[in-house]
Amino acid sequence: MKKTGxxxxxxxxxxxxxxTVAGIPGGATLPLYDALGQSNIRHVLTRHxxxxxxxxxxxxxxxxxxxxCLGTSGPGATNLLTAIADxxxxxxxxxxxxxxxxxSMIGTDAFQEVDTYxxxxxxxxxNFLVRTTEELLRVIPxxxxxxxxxxxxxxxxxxxxxxxxxxIEFEAWPEPGGxxxxxxxxxxxxxxxxxxIGEAKRPVxxxxxxxxxxxxxxxxxxxxRKNSLPVACTLMGxxxxxxxxxxxxxxxGMHGSRSTNFVLEEADLLIGxxxxxxxxxxxxxEEFCPNAAxxxxxxxxxxxxxxxxxxxxxAADAAKVVRRLVELVxxxxxxxxxxxxxxxRTLHSEEIPEPENNAHPLNIIRAVADIAxxxxxxxxxxxxxxxxxxQSYPFRTPRxxxxxxxxxxxxxxxxxxxxxxxxxxxxRVVCFSGDGSILMNIQELATMADHNLPVTVIILNxxxxxxxxxxxxxxxxxxxxxxxxxxxxxxxxxALAFGVRGVSLAGTNDPRTALAEAMTGNGPCIVDAPxxxxxxxxxxxxxxxxxxxxxxxxxxx
Amino acid sequence: MPSPVIxxxxxxxxxxxxxxxxxxxxxxxxxxxxxxxxVGTGEKSRMFLMVNEDKRLTQLIKELERLHDTLSxxxxxxxxxxxxxxxxxxx
Numbered sequence: 029m030k031k032t033g034x035x036x037x038x039x040x041x042x043x044x045x046x047x048t049v050a051g052i053p054g055g056a057t058l059p060l061y062d063a064l065g066q067s068n069i070r071h072v073l074t075r076h077x078x079x080x081x082x083x084x085x086x087x088x089x090x091x092x093x094x095x096x097c098l099g100t101s102g103p104g105a106t107n108l109l110t111a112i113a114d115x116x117x118x119x120x121x122x123x124x125x126x127x128x129x130x131x132s133m134i135g136t137d138a139f140q141e142v143d144t145y146x147x148x149x150x151x152x153x154x155n156f157l158v159r160t161t162e163e164l165l166r167v168i169p170x171x172x173x174x175x176x177x178x179x180x181x182x183x184x185x186x187x188x189x190x191x192x193x194x195x196i197e198f199e200a201w202p203e204p205g206g207x208x209x210x211x212x213x214x215x216x217x218x219x220x221x222x223x224x225i226g227e228a229k230r231p232v233x234x235x236x237x238x239x240x241x242x243x244x245x246x247x248x249x250x251x252x253r254k255n256s257l258p259v260a261c262t263l264m265g266x267x268x269x270x271x272x273x274x275x276x277x278x279x280x281g282m283h284g285s286r287s288t289n290f291v292l293e294e295a296d297l298l299i300g301x302x303x304x305x306x307x308x309x310x311x312x313x314e315e316f317c318p319n320a321a322x323x324x325x326x327x328x329x330x331x332x333x334x335x336x337x338x339x340x341x342x343a344a345d346a347a348k349v350v351r352r353l354v355e356l357v358x359x360x361x362x363x364x365x366x367x368x369x370x371x372x373r374t375l376h377s378e379e380i381p382e383p384e385n386n387a388h389p390l391n392i393i394r395a396v397a398d399i400a401x402x403x404x405x406x407x408x409x410x411x412x413x414x415x416x417x418x419q420s421y422p423f424r425t426p427r428x429x430x431x432x433x434x435x436x437x438x439x440x441x442x443x444x445x446x447x448x449x450x451x452x453x454x455x456r457v458v459c460f461s462g463d464g465s466i467l468m469n470i471q472e473l474a475t476m477a478d479h480n481l482p483v484t485v486i487i488l489n490x491x492x493x494x495x496x497x498x499x500x501x502x503x504x505x506x507x508x509x510x511x512x513x514x515x516x517x518x519x520x521x522x523a524l525a526f527g528v529r530g531v532s533l534a535g536t537n538d539p540r541t542a543l544a545e546a547m548t549g550n551g552p553c554i555v556d557a558p559x560x561x562x563x564x565x566x567x568x569x570x571x572x573x574x575x576x577x578x579x580x581x582x583x584x585x
Numbered sequence: 586m587p588s589p590v591i592x593x594x595x596x597x598x599x600x601x602x603x604x605x606x607x608x609x610x611x612x613x614x615x616x617x618x619x620x621x622x623x624v625g626t627g628e629k630s631r632m633f634l635m636v637n638e639d640k641r642l643t644q645l646i647k648e649l650e651r652l653h654d655t656l657s658x659x660x661x662x663x664x665x666x667x668x669x670x671x672x673x674x675x676x
Binding site: 145146149150153154155157174328329330333334 | 599600603604607611643644647648650651652653
């Protein structure tokens with residue numbers, strides 16, 4: 029066969045099963061886009077490369093398969109960086125292919141030249157600067173293999189223009205890259221886990237995104253039910269266990285449920301699976317689960333003992349561990365522990381807003397949950413609205429919450445929702461955003477309009493960077509610095525300007541009907557939902573404090 | 586007590602050194618000495634990194650092992666430090 033580097037890349041993507049890619053063309057990717065135009069791959073033209081990165085993330089988060097974004101050299105690559113770093117922190121499989129100036133010009137400060145390899149070193153799982161066209165036959169499948177294997181993550185492939193243009197002769201196509209067989213636990217490790225669980229009086233499962241990544245949610249639920257193990261979820265773990273499961277404790281940590289943090293306080297065994305003891309989850313580390321022995325299961329052994337020394341380390345695939353563990357643990361009702369948990373839940377129940385307060389963010393979120401199908405994908409941006417959604421939206425299935433957990437990137441929501449809508453054609457996706465976050469990638473309204481995607485964006489509009497304002501109020505003497513917007517656009521009119529339906533809930537007597545209309549019909553819709561700016565996310569663990577020291581949100585305060 | 590030396594066997598290509606040193610620089614962790622050379626036919630390199638004793642070393646070694654181009658990592662306390670001597674000559 030005789031093919032150019034660009035043709036090889038595109039055909040290898042087709043052979044990987046890639047159906048949709050997102051990106052923006054430029055000088056250094058002209059050959060690549062020429063080959064793309066001749067292929068069956070659908071290209072989603074975004075209005076900013078960061079949008080393309082998050083659209084790819086949306087596709088990857090919904091499917092679990094590596095998704096692809098494209099950017100040209102220089103600013104194309106730098107604009108992708110935030111989405112790549114975001115994928116790294118949330119372990120999302122992503123392959124970003126960037127154009128680079130011709131090999132002979134690398135290092136000369138050529139037009140649109142930037143050291144993409146150097147810039148992406150610390151934010152990728154691995155990265156490549158391809159030096160010859162022949163290398164592409166190895167690098168492209170390998171990039172997918174790395175992105176999807178073990179702990180998933182982003183991979184950057186930087187391809188100089190001459191490497192794309194050169195034609196080479198080769199014999200056969202390589203096998204597509206994919207997930208390699210995951211790591212098995214060491215002999216005896218799961219048996220030891222089962223013994224520790226059997227001996228524990230007050231065990232708690234502490235689970236995160238690793239359960240979804242290794243696709244063992246059903247087995248985890250079985251494990252919890254069989255041995256009556258209560259389950260606390262991280263932000264990335266929401267949806268693993270249905271919100272109406274009696275063993276589900278809710279989210280732990282900085283904005284977790286009050287009772288969850290108190291249950292963890294009393295635990296004598298913490299079984300962490302697919303988690304990384306993130307500071308937002310643990311609070312002050314030395315005082316996290318102070319009475320518990322700790323088991324930590326993670327596919328990435330560098331996460332174990334990183335922050336908290338453990339009693340039992342199991343560096344292995346969560347699915348392999350959980351499947352075996354279900355067989356080994358006893359049937360147990362744990363009636364004493366269940367009673368204690370029920371008591372703690374009553375004692376530390378949450379404050380609930382007045383049901384008639386239609387403008388309360390929690391009531392708006394509940395109203396959306398009532399209208400939406402149970403498996404509707406919910407994307408969020410970052411800030412107060414994100415935490416309110418995490419606290420109160422009843423997630424029932426994995427991969428239904430798309431949120432920027434680790435990096436906390438404002439601007440994530442709408443493009444991620446676009447990616448989700450592309451990955452799940454015909455199903456409506458809801459994006460909760462804030463008036464701060466939405467403007468960080470507002471240009472993607474045009475992309476959404478291009479494809480007339482069924483995405484409803486609900487902007488909880490408080491005219492502030494709400495989570496910053498809240499912390500200034502609580503911890504900086506209520507000195508509000510640079511977190512109040514002087515002007516806020518008319519979001520409904522803005523949507524119209526992009527050719528998208530837009531509605532405002534301001535002055536509506538019947539917000540439920542307005543929301544229901546916004547969530548039906550064809551195409552996208554933007555909902556501007558004004559909320560009280562003074563509303564805070566409670567409870568809140570002050571940064572650096574122990575999880576037991578929560579502020580606010582008590583029903584019986 | 587001699588400084589510990591991390592011995593690495595890595596794939597030999599441009600960029601590997603940056604991957605390795607990046608893990609140290611992000612933690613503001615100084616490398617006291619670096620020796621590096623190709624092994625055999627040149628597909629692999631061996632590196633010796635002299636470091637100061639630090640409680641973060643265990644974590645760093647795990648992250649070095651995690652790198653895609655790392656083939657093996659060994660923390661050694663038995664390396665003859667004279668191998669770094671030529672570096673110390675002030676010219």
